[in-house]
Amino acid sequence: MLDAVSRVRRFNRAVTSEVGALDNSFLGRGRPLGAARVLNAIGQGRSDIAEIRDYLGLDSGLMSRLLRSLEEEGLIETMVHADDARRRVATLTRAGRREFKAYEALSNAQAEAFLARHARPDALLAAMDMIGSALGVSRATVQEMNPTSTEARYCLGEYYGELARRFAQGFDVARSRDPDAADMRRPRGAFLVAISDGLPIGCVGLKGTDGDLAEIKRLWVAPSARGLGLARRLMDAAEGAARALGITVLRLDTNSALPEAGQLYRTSGWREIARFNDDPYPDLFFEKRL
Structure with a gap:
């Protein structure tokens, strides 16, 4: 029987492969997962760049590169916060909002297809909820x-x-x-x-x-x-x-x-x-x- 560590690592490999974490074009939209996650965070209502960085667990250098790439694509705009010059905020452009909606549709379809593979989708969801809660408790x-x-x-x-x-x-x-x-x-x-x-x-x-x-x-x-x-x-x-x-x-x-x-x-x-x-x-x- 596999030991606990081997089972966790098997799970990590399966999830990484399934979600396309290592793809250069996440969900076929032309950019890697990191940039897509930043775009998603902004689309979900987060605007403070420091908050987004902490939420995604990114270091300052990587966050800056991802923001720059999204700006160069014309998907976001960054600016100084209106009430605090020490803070920066990011918003989606019109093109960014279209891209966010495209990601949402593709992600929903991917999730539905994944659940459809299993004979007991409710049990699968319960397991996902437990894992999500454990990993996201902090x-x-x-x-x-x-x-x-x-x-x-x-x-x-x-x-x-x-x-x-x-x-x-x-x-x-x-x-x-x-x-x-x-x-x-x-x-x-x-x-x-x-x-x-x-x-x-x-x-x-x-x-x-x-x-x-x-x-x-x-x-x-x-x-x-x-x-x-x-x-x-x-x-x-x-x-x-x-x-x-x-x-x-x-x-x-x-x-x-x-x-x-x-x-x-x-x-x-x-x-x-x-x-x-x-x-x-x-x-x-x-x-x-x-």
Whole structure:
């Protein structure tokens, strides 16, 4: 049987070959993968050159060469930032926007063809999600969002679905407290979403009150991203948001059917307390003073 390192290297070779990482003409558009990735980053809304460089993991010299090649093709324009002369920004030209759309269409077709090869595309996608989360964990960001945003609603839908599967009595969000997350937004609270390369992979809500007490609600991490420290990172972010709002006491509830949640709270400074609400689902209650 192949050892773990050999299996990883086999995977690396397969992916490198499949995506055309070493091709001089990535997806047949006349430029290598590096230049295509810079063009894609700009097309996806990133404009600050230092941010793009960090996001792609490029050194300054290579980034400069790639930008110069795209400028010479007439696909991008670079300029000094309007509010900070120390920063430079990049934007797509009209030709650049056409090229970005062409790459998007080709990349989508490549992905669809790849999935069509396998008899179990859902299992293949699950494996890809796990790998993507593991490789991209250092680039994942925690962002405050409206709980009605598309990303937040996706996370909440996945969270509710998981509770329905794991609770013996099922789960109906309408029976829980604050099902619409109305108090999980400023100035009373906050809703935080973990984003990895544009995809939501976790969330947590801070449900505020009129005083200095708030509750942590709706902590969820995608199965593909578990074991990477993201739940603790979301909790830390929620505590930071609470401090910024002047909240001094946090409470939360959970169910013993979620032992990993109880373990997280017990090892991060929370203490178990008596029941403090009439929600029909939780059977464990915690408090933390900030």
